[in-house]
Amino acid sequence: MASQTAATVRRVGVRATVRTVVLVYLTLLLVFPLALVLFKTFENGVAPVIDSLTTASTQHAIQITVVVAFWAVVANTIFGVTAALLLVRHTFHGKRTLNALIDLPLAVSPVVVGLSLVLVYGRLTGVGRALAGIGINVIFSIPGMVMATIFVSIPLVVRAVAPVLEEIGDDQEQAAATLGAGPVQTFRRITLPSIRGALAYGVVLALARSLGEYGAVAVVSGRLVGRTQTLTLLVQERYQNFDQQTAYASAFLLVLTAVIALLVSRLLRPKELKS
Template identity: 60%
Template sequence: MVGAAVTTKTKWALRLVALLYLALLLIVPVGLIFWRTFQHGFSPFWHSITTHEALHALRVTLEVAITATVLNTVFGITASLLIVRHAFPGKRLLNALIDLPLAVSPVVAGLALILIYGRLTPIGGWLGHQGVNVIFALPGMVIATVFVSLPLVVRELVPVLEEIGTEQEQAAWTLGASAPQTFRRITLPAIRWALAYGIVLALARSLGEFGAVAVVSGKVVGQTQTLTLYVEQQYQNFDKTGAYAVSVMLAMIAIVTLIAMTLFRPKER
């Protein structure tokens, strides 16, 4: 019947158009950057990603991304439990606001943080007096990264929490388990794959964040420069080898992320 519904000719045409589109947009460009990076062997690549500046950028990136992901994981668990398991005024508002960062331009997010935490603002000025600089420093970069990846953990946890229901938690509860015990022994094991999936998404987004961090970091080489900022700088300084090498490294992280995503992806999707 499938053959009757769609003739072989149409099928081939559709397949060809889809593959051509994907090849021109995605596969050939990504393949090409790998080829350009490795065409003279592995050592130029290794040399480019182990320069002092690149390694420093890697360390800053990891620090910022891991901190942001830990924060978003704690927030994600709390917020999803609140949304699914509790009733409180403003619940719909919280639910709607959590999605907001996905629709906000990273540059706008960065600008928003400058307007609140910049040194010339009341809050930023007060924090500066306490010795905490947010903008053009790591705290600002962490907040910017948290902003752009904020919904990712929550959005994975909410449907799973809704699906598992409360029967087991109630059983544990009546048997005298405390709230933390119930969470650790019943809820956490039930949501662990969705949690892992959300963390992978959030971490990948955090490692690759560019726009928001570009605004709040001030792009100070050797201090607040992340890997993505390093790529931009090397490209604009005509060091294509360096830009390509670090890009390929980030692309490899992205591919590992994809593999992790297919492993953790909830079965029903």
């Protein structure tokens, strides 16, 4: 009995220690730094924050960020649904390879992503020159930034949609087809409504990733202030030019976006992914 009490005491001690270590770790690593960004942003009140977020350069950066993220998310949504349908509903040679390829972008350094695009589509390459000839500049311009953003967020929609597609099966799709519905009609009327939640979840994740991308965009954009500068690039550039107010205000805007995306994605997360 006494030894059991001792064991219980020891267990409670271990539990309290682990809990304390975890909380201190998370506070020092996560909570405190983010709280301090909040504090630094509003250190001098709300007015300077609004001022620095409404300057022409910040507004332009916000605009570029939204435009780039929008196109990247549109492209990855179309790709993601197509790829998920292929992986779940069809058999073909090289399926395992395709499955692995889709996750590859998450393992590639953002700088390598940028470098890889510059090497193919840069102004000194054959492809880059040919595209410039027909008036499309890829690198140091929006198309390249969209491509870089697509690259880093490729898996998000696929991996959100595929498990749900698998879960719902294809009974209803089969029934619709038997009743004479074409593939497009079947997709619009049957498949799309049943994956809506998962799709929205994937889109939110892709959007958050796209709005926040830094490294890959830093390489392909050439960091042209006032032209190809996104919000993340603005944070870095303003901070290094000693304009802390704008740096923190923009960072705060990005934190806010991330937190909203996180909360929305929690609400949208398909049940089978809620471990």
